[in-house]
Amino acid sequence: MTSENALLSLQHARKSFGETQVLKDISLTVNQGEVLAIIGPSGGGKSTLLRCCTLLETLDGGELSFGDCVVTVDQGGQAIYQGKDALRRARTHFGLVFQNFNLFPHYTVMKNLTDAPVTVQKMPKAEAEAKARKLLARMGLEGKENMVPCELSGGQQQRVAIARALMLDPDVLFFDEPTSALDPELTKGVLKVIRDLAEEHMTMVIVTHEMKFARDVADHVIFMDGGVIVEQGPAADVIDNPQHDRTRAFLLSEE
Amino acid sequence: MMSLLGSGLVLTGQIFIVTLLGSLPLGVLIALGRMSKFKPLAWLMRAYISFMRGTPLMLQLMALMFGPYYLFGMQLGSDWKFWACDIGFILNYAAYFAEIYRSGIQSIPRGQYEAAEVLGYTKAQTFMRIVLPQVIKRILPAMGNEVITLVKDTSLAFVLGVMEMFTQAKAIAASQVSMLPYIIAAGIYWGFTILVEFILARIEKKLNYYHD
Numbered sequence: 312m313t314s315e316n317a318l319l320s321l322q323h324a325r326k327s328f329g330e331t332q333v334l335k336d337i338s339l340t341v342n343q344g345e346v347l348a349i350i351g352p353s354g355g356g357k358s359t360l361l362r363c364c365t366l367l368e369t370l371d372g373g374e375l376s377f378g379d380c381v382v383t384v385d386q387g388g389q390a391i392y393q394g395k396d397a398l399r400r401a402r403t404h405f406g407l408v409f410q411n412f413n414l415f416p417h418y419t420v421m422k423n424l425t426d427a428p429v430t431v432q433k434m435p436k437a438e439a440e441a442k443a444r445k446l447l448a449r450m451g452l453e454g455k456e457n458m459v460p461c462e463l464s465g466g467q468q469q470r471v472a473i474a475r476a477l478m479l480d481p482d483v484l485f486f487d488e489p490t491s492a493l494d495p496e497l498t499k500g501v502l503k504v505i506r507d508l509a510e511e512h513m514t515m516v517i518v519t520h521e522m523k524f525a526r527d528v529a530d531h532v533i534f535m536d537g538g539v540i541v542e543q544g545p546a547a548d549v550i551d552n553p554q555h556d557r558t559r560a561f562l563l564s565e566e
Numbered sequence: 567m568m569s570l571l572g573s574g575l576v577l578t579g580q581i582f583i584v585t586l587l588g589s590l591p592l593g594v595l596i597a598l599g600r601m602s603k604f605k606p607l608a609w610l611m612r613a614y615i616s617f618m619r620g621t622p623l624m625l626q627l628m629a630l631m632f633g634p635y636y637l638f639g640m641q642l643g644s645d646w647k648f649w650a651c652d653i654g655f656i657l658n659y660a661a662y663f664a665e666i667y668r669s670g671i672q673s674i675p676r677g678q679y680e681a682a683e684v685l686g687y688t689k690a691q692t693f694m695r696i697v698l699p700q701v702i703k704r705i706l707p708a709m710g711n712e713v714i715t716l717v718k719d720t721s722l723a724f725v726l727g728v729m730e731m732f733t734q735a736k737a738i739a740a741s742q743v744s745m746l747p748y749i750i751a752a753g754i755y756w757g758f759t760i761l762v763e764f765i766l767a768r769i770e771k772k773l774n775y776y777h778d
Binding site: 461 | 700
Protein backbone atom coordinates (compact mmCIF):
# COMPACT_ATOMS: atom_id res chain seq x y z
CA MET A 312 0.00 0.00 0.00
CA THR A 313 1.37 3.38 -0.96
CA SER A 314 0.07 6.73 0.17
CA GLU A 315 -0.03 7.94 -3.44
CA ASN A 316 -3.66 8.26 -4.59
CA ALA A 317 -4.86 6.81 -1.29
CA LEU A 318 -8.35 8.00 -0.37
CA LEU A 319 -7.37 8.01 3.29
CA SER A 320 -3.89 8.32 4.65
CA LEU A 321 -2.98 8.45 8.32
CA GLN A 322 0.70 8.50 9.29
CA HIS A 323 2.24 8.22 12.76
CA ALA A 324 -0.96 9.12 14.57
CA ARG A 325 -0.64 9.80 18.29
CA LYS A 326 -3.39 10.58 20.76
CA SER A 327 -3.50 10.73 24.55
CA PHE A 328 -6.30 11.34 27.00
CA GLY A 329 -4.51 12.85 29.99
CA GLU A 330 -1.76 10.43 30.95
CA THR A 331 -3.16 7.54 28.92
CA GLN A 332 -1.72 7.11 25.47
CA VAL A 333 -4.54 5.72 23.36
CA LEU A 334 -2.91 5.78 19.94
CA LYS A 335 0.81 5.12 19.65
CA ASP A 336 2.22 5.76 16.20
CA ILE A 337 -0.60 4.37 14.07
CA SER A 338 -0.23 4.44 10.29
CA LEU A 339 -2.69 3.21 7.71
CA THR A 340 -3.78 3.94 4.17
CA VAL A 341 -6.98 3.02 2.40
CA ASN A 342 -7.17 2.95 -1.37
CA GLN A 343 -10.09 3.36 -3.73
CA GLY A 344 -12.53 0.46 -3.46
CA GLU A 345 -10.77 -1.10 -0.49
CA VAL A 346 -12.52 -2.36 2.64
CA LEU A 347 -10.52 -2.17 5.86
CA ALA A 348 -11.73 -3.87 9.02
CA ILE A 349 -10.33 -2.84 12.39
CA ILE A 350 -10.72 -5.46 15.11
CA GLY A 351 -9.48 -5.78 18.65
CA PRO A 352 -10.52 -5.71 22.29
CA SER A 353 -12.46 -2.82 23.83
CA GLY A 354 -10.20 -0.04 25.02
CA GLY A 355 -7.62 -0.98 22.41
CA GLY A 356 -7.96 2.34 20.60
CA LYS A 357 -10.18 1.32 17.67
CA SER A 358 -12.93 3.82 18.32
CA THR A 359 -10.50 6.63 19.08
CA LEU A 360 -8.73 5.90 15.81
CA LEU A 361 -12.03 6.14 13.96
CA ARG A 362 -13.02 9.31 15.81
CA CYS A 363 -9.70 10.94 14.94
CA CYS A 364 -10.14 10.03 11.28
CA THR A 365 -13.65 11.51 11.27
CA LEU A 366 -12.47 14.69 13.01
CA LEU A 367 -14.55 14.09 16.14
CA GLU A 368 -11.30 13.96 18.13
CA THR A 369 -8.11 15.86 17.43
CA LEU A 370 -4.81 14.10 16.96
CA ASP A 371 -1.85 15.07 19.13
CA GLY A 372 0.61 14.08 16.45
CA GLY A 373 0.58 12.67 12.94
CA GLU A 374 -0.56 13.40 9.43
CA LEU A 375 -4.08 12.89 8.14
CA SER A 376 -5.33 13.45 4.63
CA PHE A 377 -8.22 12.47 2.38
CA GLY A 378 -6.92 12.26 -1.19
CA ASP A 379 -5.29 15.63 -1.79
CA CYS A 380 -7.19 17.27 1.04
CA VAL A 381 -4.66 17.61 3.85
CA VAL A 382 -6.17 17.79 7.34
CA THR A 383 -3.03 17.77 9.48
CA VAL A 384 0.67 17.96 8.84
CA ASP A 385 3.24 16.80 11.36
CA GLN A 386 5.67 19.37 12.67
CA GLY A 387 8.17 18.04 15.16
CA GLY A 388 5.74 15.37 16.32
CA GLN A 389 2.80 17.79 16.63
CA ALA A 390 -0.27 17.48 14.44
CA ILE A 391 -0.94 20.90 12.92
CA TYR A 392 -4.55 21.23 11.74
CA GLN A 393 -4.90 23.12 8.48
CA GLY A 394 -7.71 25.46 9.45
CA LYS A 395 -11.50 25.38 9.39
CA ASP A 396 -11.75 25.39 5.60
CA ALA A 397 -9.64 22.25 5.35
CA LEU A 398 -11.82 20.57 7.97
CA ARG A 399 -14.97 21.52 6.12
CA ARG A 400 -13.57 20.22 2.86
CA ALA A 401 -12.35 17.04 4.51
CA ARG A 402 -15.86 16.35 5.84
CA THR A 403 -17.16 16.22 2.28
CA HIS A 404 -14.85 13.25 1.68
CA PHE A 405 -16.20 10.86 4.28
CA GLY A 406 -19.33 9.64 6.00
CA LEU A 407 -19.73 7.99 9.39
CA VAL A 408 -22.19 5.39 10.64
CA PHE A 409 -22.45 5.33 14.43
CA GLN A 410 -22.97 2.45 16.81
CA ASN A 411 -26.10 4.15 18.16
CA PHE A 412 -27.32 5.35 14.73
CA ASN A 413 -27.73 8.95 15.93
CA LEU A 414 -30.61 9.62 13.60
CA PHE A 415 -32.44 12.88 14.20
CA PRO A 416 -35.51 11.69 16.13
CA HIS A 417 -37.68 14.69 15.26
CA TYR A 418 -37.22 14.24 11.51
CA THR A 419 -38.93 11.69 9.29
CA VAL A 420 -36.79 9.14 7.50
CA MET A 421 -37.01 11.25 4.36
CA LYS A 422 -35.96 14.43 6.15
CA ASN A 423 -33.12 12.62 7.91
CA LEU A 424 -31.76 11.82 4.46
CA THR A 425 -32.48 15.07 2.65
CA ASP A 426 -31.88 17.73 5.28
CA ALA A 427 -28.08 17.76 5.11
CA PRO A 428 -27.87 17.70 1.28
CA VAL A 429 -30.45 20.47 1.05
CA THR A 430 -29.15 22.72 3.86
CA VAL A 431 -25.44 22.03 3.64
CA GLN A 432 -24.87 21.29 -0.04
CA LYS A 433 -27.80 23.34 -1.40
CA MET A 434 -29.04 20.37 -3.41
CA PRO A 435 -32.53 21.03 -4.86
CA LYS A 436 -35.13 19.39 -2.63
CA ALA A 437 -36.73 17.36 -5.42
CA GLU A 438 -33.37 15.99 -6.47
CA ALA A 439 -32.52 15.08 -2.86
CA GLU A 440 -35.85 13.30 -2.42
CA ALA A 441 -35.45 11.31 -5.62
CA LYS A 442 -31.96 10.28 -4.54
CA ALA A 443 -33.24 9.39 -1.07
CA ARG A 444 -35.97 7.16 -2.50
CA LYS A 445 -33.42 5.27 -4.57
CA LEU A 446 -31.15 4.75 -1.58
CA LEU A 447 -34.02 3.67 0.65
CA ALA A 448 -35.04 1.12 -1.94
CA ARG A 449 -31.49 -0.25 -1.97
CA MET A 450 -31.64 -0.50 1.83
CA GLY A 451 -34.92 -2.40 1.67
CA LEU A 452 -36.77 0.50 3.26
CA GLU A 453 -39.36 1.39 0.62
CA GLY A 454 -42.46 2.96 2.07
CA LYS A 455 -40.76 4.08 5.30
CA GLU A 456 -40.16 7.64 4.03
CA ASN A 457 -42.70 9.27 6.30
CA MET A 458 -41.99 7.31 9.44
CA VAL A 459 -39.93 8.72 12.28
CA PRO A 460 -36.95 6.79 13.65
CA CYS A 461 -38.73 5.65 16.83
CA GLU A 462 -41.22 3.73 14.67
CA LEU A 463 -38.44 1.63 13.15
CA SER A 464 -36.48 -1.34 14.48
CA GLY A 465 -32.83 -0.85 15.37
CA GLY A 466 -31.77 -2.61 12.20
CA GLN A 467 -33.97 -0.39 10.07
CA GLN A 468 -32.68 2.69 11.87
CA GLN A 469 -29.11 1.69 11.17
CA ARG A 470 -29.92 1.17 7.49
CA VAL A 471 -31.46 4.65 7.41
CA ALA A 472 -28.25 5.95 8.98
CA ILE A 473 -26.20 4.25 6.26
CA ALA A 474 -28.46 5.78 3.60
CA ARG A 475 -28.10 9.18 5.27
CA ALA A 476 -24.31 8.92 5.07
CA LEU A 477 -24.48 7.82 1.41
CA MET A 478 -26.63 10.81 0.45
CA LEU A 479 -23.52 13.01 0.52
CA ASP A 480 -21.55 10.69 -1.82
CA PRO A 481 -18.60 10.13 0.51
CA ASP A 482 -15.30 8.78 -0.84
CA VAL A 483 -14.80 6.78 2.33
CA LEU A 484 -17.51 5.46 4.63
CA PHE A 485 -16.57 4.78 8.25
CA PHE A 486 -18.51 2.40 10.49
CA ASP A 487 -18.11 2.45 14.26
CA GLU A 488 -19.31 -0.97 15.46
CA PRO A 489 -22.46 -0.69 13.33
CA THR A 490 -24.14 -3.80 14.70
CA SER A 491 -23.10 -3.72 18.36
CA ALA A 492 -26.44 -2.25 19.45
CA LEU A 493 -28.44 -4.85 17.49
CA ASP A 494 -29.60 -8.38 18.18
CA PRO A 495 -28.35 -11.14 15.84
CA GLU A 496 -31.50 -11.14 13.73
CA LEU A 497 -31.31 -7.41 13.00
CA THR A 498 -27.54 -7.58 12.60
CA LYS A 499 -27.98 -9.74 9.52
CA GLY A 500 -29.89 -7.11 7.57
CA VAL A 501 -27.32 -4.41 8.32
CA LEU A 502 -24.38 -6.64 7.44
CA LYS A 503 -26.06 -7.53 4.16
CA VAL A 504 -26.31 -3.87 3.25
CA ILE A 505 -22.63 -3.33 4.03
CA ARG A 506 -21.75 -6.46 2.06
CA ASP A 507 -23.68 -5.09 -0.93
CA LEU A 508 -21.77 -1.84 -0.66
CA ALA A 509 -18.50 -3.73 -0.66
CA GLU A 510 -19.56 -5.53 -3.82
CA GLU A 511 -20.16 -2.15 -5.42
CA HIS A 512 -16.59 -1.25 -4.41
CA MET A 513 -17.51 1.34 -1.82
CA THR A 514 -14.39 2.31 0.10
CA MET A 515 -15.02 1.51 3.75
CA VAL A 516 -13.33 1.43 7.14
CA ILE A 517 -15.23 -0.76 9.58
CA VAL A 518 -14.61 -1.17 13.29
CA THR A 519 -16.37 -4.42 14.15
CA HIS A 520 -16.67 -7.38 16.47
CA GLU A 521 -18.15 -9.56 13.72
CA MET A 522 -15.11 -11.68 12.85
CA LYS A 523 -16.77 -13.82 10.23
CA PHE A 524 -18.13 -10.71 8.55
CA ALA A 525 -14.73 -8.99 8.64
CA ARG A 526 -13.15 -12.06 7.10
CA ASP A 527 -15.70 -12.23 4.30
CA VAL A 528 -16.03 -8.57 3.45
CA ALA A 529 -12.75 -6.86 4.27
CA ASP A 530 -9.74 -6.86 1.98
CA HIS A 531 -7.47 -5.89 4.79
CA VAL A 532 -7.68 -6.37 8.56
CA ILE A 533 -5.94 -4.46 11.32
CA PHE A 534 -5.80 -5.94 14.81
CA MET A 535 -5.34 -3.23 17.42
CA ASP A 536 -4.57 -3.56 21.10
CA GLY A 537 -3.00 -1.21 23.61
CA GLY A 538 -2.95 1.65 21.14
CA VAL A 539 -0.78 -0.10 18.58
CA ILE A 540 -1.37 -2.15 15.44
CA VAL A 541 -0.37 -5.61 16.62
CA GLU A 542 -0.96 -7.33 13.34
CA GLN A 543 -2.30 -6.51 9.91
CA GLY A 544 -2.67 -8.10 6.53
CA PRO A 545 -5.16 -9.66 4.14
CA ALA A 546 -8.36 -10.49 5.99
CA ALA A 547 -8.16 -14.25 5.60
CA ASP A 548 -4.54 -14.35 6.81
CA VAL A 549 -5.07 -12.31 9.94
CA ILE A 550 -8.30 -13.99 11.00
CA ASP A 551 -7.63 -17.60 9.95
CA ASN A 552 -3.94 -17.63 10.53
CA PRO A 553 -2.88 -15.04 13.09
CA GLN A 554 0.85 -14.76 13.73
CA HIS A 555 0.80 -13.03 17.10
CA ASP A 556 -0.23 -14.56 20.42
CA ARG A 557 -2.39 -11.56 21.30
CA THR A 558 -4.30 -11.78 18.04
CA ARG A 559 -4.73 -15.52 18.53
CA ALA A 560 -5.97 -15.09 22.10
CA PHE A 561 -8.40 -12.39 21.03
CA LEU A 562 -9.81 -14.38 18.14
CA LEU A 563 -10.28 -17.44 20.35
CA SER A 564 -12.16 -15.36 22.93
CA GLU A 565 -14.44 -13.96 20.20
CA GLU A 566 -15.62 -17.36 19.02
CA MET B 567 -67.72 46.64 36.60
CA MET B 568 -67.33 43.93 33.97
CA SER B 569 -66.24 46.45 31.36
CA LEU B 570 -63.56 47.81 33.69
CA LEU B 571 -62.34 44.30 34.48
CA GLY B 572 -62.53 43.53 30.77
CA SER B 573 -60.31 46.46 29.86
CA GLY B 574 -57.94 45.32 32.62
CA LEU B 575 -57.93 41.84 31.14
CA VAL B 576 -56.88 43.26 27.77
CA LEU B 577 -53.85 44.89 29.40
CA THR B 578 -53.10 41.72 31.37
CA GLY B 579 -53.20 39.77 28.11
CA GLN B 580 -50.94 42.30 26.46
CA ILE B 581 -48.32 42.10 29.20
CA PHE B 582 -48.54 38.31 29.03
CA ILE B 583 -48.04 38.10 25.26
CA VAL B 584 -45.37 40.79 25.01
CA THR B 585 -43.45 39.14 27.84
CA LEU B 586 -43.49 35.76 26.10
CA LEU B 587 -42.56 37.22 22.71
CA GLY B 588 -39.57 38.96 24.29
CA SER B 589 -38.39 36.50 26.90
CA LEU B 590 -38.70 33.22 25.00
CA PRO B 591 -36.05 34.17 22.39
CA LEU B 592 -34.00 36.22 24.88
CA GLY B 593 -33.87 33.20 27.18
CA VAL B 594 -32.22 31.13 24.43
CA LEU B 595 -29.50 33.76 24.01
CA ILE B 596 -28.92 33.98 27.77
CA ALA B 597 -28.73 30.19 28.03
CA LEU B 598 -26.17 30.06 25.20
CA GLY B 599 -24.17 32.83 26.87
CA ARG B 600 -24.35 31.00 30.18
CA MET B 601 -22.90 27.88 28.50
CA SER B 602 -20.33 29.81 26.46
CA LYS B 603 -16.72 28.67 26.54
CA PHE B 604 -15.82 32.37 26.73
CA LYS B 605 -15.68 32.54 30.53
CA PRO B 606 -16.35 36.27 31.09
CA LEU B 607 -19.61 35.97 29.15
CA ALA B 608 -20.60 32.82 31.03
CA TRP B 609 -19.95 34.51 34.38
CA LEU B 610 -21.82 37.63 33.35
CA MET B 611 -24.87 35.59 32.36
CA ARG B 612 -24.62 33.61 35.57
CA ALA B 613 -24.60 36.83 37.59
CA TYR B 614 -27.52 38.14 35.55
CA ILE B 615 -29.60 35.03 36.16
CA SER B 616 -28.71 35.05 39.84
CA PHE B 617 -29.73 38.70 40.22
CA MET B 618 -32.98 38.33 38.28
CA ARG B 619 -34.01 35.28 40.27
CA GLY B 620 -32.63 36.60 43.53
CA THR B 621 -34.49 39.90 43.81
CA PRO B 622 -38.26 40.49 43.80
CA LEU B 623 -39.80 41.13 40.41
CA MET B 624 -41.78 43.92 42.06
CA LEU B 625 -38.56 45.72 42.99
CA GLN B 626 -37.15 45.20 39.50
CA LEU B 627 -40.26 46.78 38.02
CA MET B 628 -39.98 49.74 40.39
CA ALA B 629 -36.29 50.17 39.61
CA LEU B 630 -37.09 50.35 35.88
CA MET B 631 -39.97 52.73 36.53
CA PHE B 632 -38.18 55.20 38.78
CA GLY B 633 -34.49 54.45 38.18
CA PRO B 634 -34.10 56.52 35.01
CA TYR B 635 -35.35 59.62 36.84
CA TYR B 636 -33.54 59.17 40.16
CA LEU B 637 -30.26 58.02 38.65
CA PHE B 638 -30.06 60.11 35.49
CA GLY B 639 -32.71 62.79 35.92
CA MET B 640 -34.46 61.53 32.80
CA GLN B 641 -37.99 62.80 32.31
CA LEU B 642 -39.95 59.99 30.76
CA GLY B 643 -43.54 60.49 29.73
CA SER B 644 -46.56 58.83 31.29
CA ASP B 645 -46.23 56.01 28.72
CA TRP B 646 -42.96 54.95 30.29
CA LYS B 647 -44.74 52.77 32.84
CA PHE B 648 -45.90 50.44 30.06
CA TRP B 649 -42.34 50.19 28.75
CA ALA B 650 -40.95 49.67 32.25
CA CYS B 651 -43.54 46.99 32.84
CA ASP B 652 -42.87 45.07 29.60
CA ILE B 653 -39.09 45.38 29.83
CA GLY B 654 -39.11 44.32 33.49
CA PHE B 655 -41.20 41.23 32.83
CA ILE B 656 -39.15 40.25 29.77
CA LEU B 657 -35.79 40.63 31.55
CA ASN B 658 -37.01 38.68 34.57
CA TYR B 659 -38.73 35.84 32.76
CA ALA B 660 -35.86 35.44 30.29
CA ALA B 661 -33.62 34.54 33.25
CA TYR B 662 -35.95 31.74 34.35
CA PHE B 663 -36.46 30.54 30.78
CA ALA B 664 -32.69 30.55 30.21
CA GLU B 665 -32.17 27.98 32.96
CA ILE B 666 -34.94 25.78 31.54
CA TYR B 667 -33.42 26.01 28.07
CA ARG B 668 -30.03 25.13 29.55
CA SER B 669 -31.42 21.99 31.17
CA GLY B 670 -32.94 20.99 27.84
CA ILE B 671 -29.86 21.77 25.76
CA GLN B 672 -27.63 19.78 28.10
CA SER B 673 -29.97 16.79 27.90
CA ILE B 674 -29.48 16.36 24.14
CA PRO B 675 -27.06 13.45 23.59
CA ARG B 676 -23.57 14.21 22.25
CA GLY B 677 -24.25 11.86 19.35
CA GLN B 678 -26.73 14.32 17.87
CA TYR B 679 -24.05 17.01 17.67
CA GLU B 680 -21.53 14.52 16.28
CA ALA B 681 -23.90 13.26 13.59
CA ALA B 682 -24.62 16.84 12.54
CA GLU B 683 -20.93 17.75 12.56
CA VAL B 684 -19.99 14.80 10.34
CA LEU B 685 -22.81 15.70 7.92
CA GLY B 686 -21.31 19.17 7.58
CA TYR B 687 -23.87 21.27 9.43
CA THR B 688 -22.47 24.52 10.81
CA LYS B 689 -22.77 25.13 14.56
CA ALA B 690 -25.69 27.52 14.01
CA GLN B 691 -27.49 25.05 11.71
CA THR B 692 -26.95 22.26 14.22
CA PHE B 693 -28.48 24.33 16.99
CA MET B 694 -31.44 25.69 15.04
CA ARG B 695 -32.34 22.55 13.07
CA ILE B 696 -31.26 19.63 15.23
CA VAL B 697 -30.92 20.70 18.86
CA LEU B 698 -33.51 23.40 19.52
CA PRO B 699 -36.55 21.52 18.13
CA GLN B 700 -35.72 18.57 20.39
CA VAL B 701 -35.10 20.88 23.33
CA ILE B 702 -38.53 22.45 22.98
CA LYS B 703 -40.25 19.10 23.27
CA ARG B 704 -38.24 18.20 26.35
CA ILE B 705 -38.73 21.45 28.23
CA LEU B 706 -42.38 22.02 27.45
CA PRO B 707 -43.72 20.84 30.85
CA ALA B 708 -41.23 23.02 32.75
CA MET B 709 -41.97 25.96 30.46
CA GLY B 710 -45.68 25.46 31.05
CA ASN B 711 -45.14 25.98 34.76
CA GLU B 712 -43.43 29.32 34.21
CA VAL B 713 -45.95 30.48 31.62
CA ILE B 714 -48.81 29.78 34.01
CA THR B 715 -47.00 31.62 36.79
CA LEU B 716 -46.67 34.55 34.40
CA VAL B 717 -50.45 34.74 33.96
CA LYS B 718 -50.78 35.66 37.62
CA ASP B 719 -47.49 37.57 37.94
CA THR B 720 -48.85 40.15 35.52
CA SER B 721 -50.79 41.45 38.53
CA LEU B 722 -47.48 42.81 39.88
CA ALA B 723 -47.86 45.58 37.30
CA PHE B 724 -50.17 47.24 39.83
CA VAL B 725 -47.11 48.77 41.54
CA LEU B 726 -46.53 50.83 38.41
CA GLY B 727 -50.13 51.96 38.18
CA VAL B 728 -50.66 50.00 34.99
CA MET B 729 -54.41 49.42 34.91
CA GLU B 730 -54.31 45.70 34.33
CA MET B 731 -57.00 43.45 35.72
CA PHE B 732 -55.79 43.21 39.30
CA THR B 733 -55.35 46.99 39.60
CA GLN B 734 -58.86 47.45 38.22
CA ALA B 735 -60.30 44.91 40.64
CA LYS B 736 -58.60 46.67 43.53
CA ALA B 737 -60.00 50.03 42.46
CA ILE B 738 -63.53 48.72 42.06
CA ALA B 739 -63.35 46.85 45.35
CA ALA B 740 -62.31 50.04 47.12
CA SER B 741 -65.03 52.19 45.60
CA GLN B 742 -67.83 49.66 46.04
CA VAL B 743 -66.63 48.28 49.39
CA SER B 744 -67.11 44.78 48.00
CA MET B 745 -65.06 41.60 47.66
CA LEU B 746 -66.93 40.65 44.51
CA PRO B 747 -64.45 42.22 42.02
CA TYR B 748 -61.64 40.16 43.54
CA ILE B 749 -63.68 36.99 43.27
CA ILE B 750 -64.52 37.68 39.65
CA ALA B 751 -60.90 38.58 38.90
CA ALA B 752 -59.77 35.31 40.47
CA GLY B 753 -62.22 33.45 38.24
CA ILE B 754 -60.92 35.22 35.15
CA TYR B 755 -57.27 34.46 36.06
CA TRP B 756 -58.22 30.83 36.49
CA GLY B 757 -60.06 30.82 33.16
CA PHE B 758 -57.00 32.39 31.51
CA THR B 759 -54.83 29.68 33.04
CA ILE B 760 -57.14 26.91 31.85
CA LEU B 761 -56.87 28.35 28.34
CA VAL B 762 -53.06 28.34 28.62
CA GLU B 763 -53.13 24.75 29.89
CA PHE B 764 -55.29 23.79 26.95
CA ILE B 765 -52.91 25.39 24.44
CA LEU B 766 -49.89 23.76 26.10
CA ALA B 767 -51.59 20.38 25.96
CA ARG B 768 -52.24 20.89 22.26
CA ILE B 769 -48.59 21.72 21.58
CA GLU B 770 -47.47 18.74 23.66
CA LYS B 771 -49.76 16.46 21.69
CA LYS B 772 -48.50 17.88 18.43
CA LEU B 773 -44.90 17.15 19.43
CA ASN B 774 -45.83 13.64 20.47
CA TYR B 775 -45.33 12.33 16.94
CA TYR B 776 -41.92 11.05 18.06
CA HIS B 777 -40.10 9.99 21.20
CA ASP B 778 -36.39 9.48 21.72
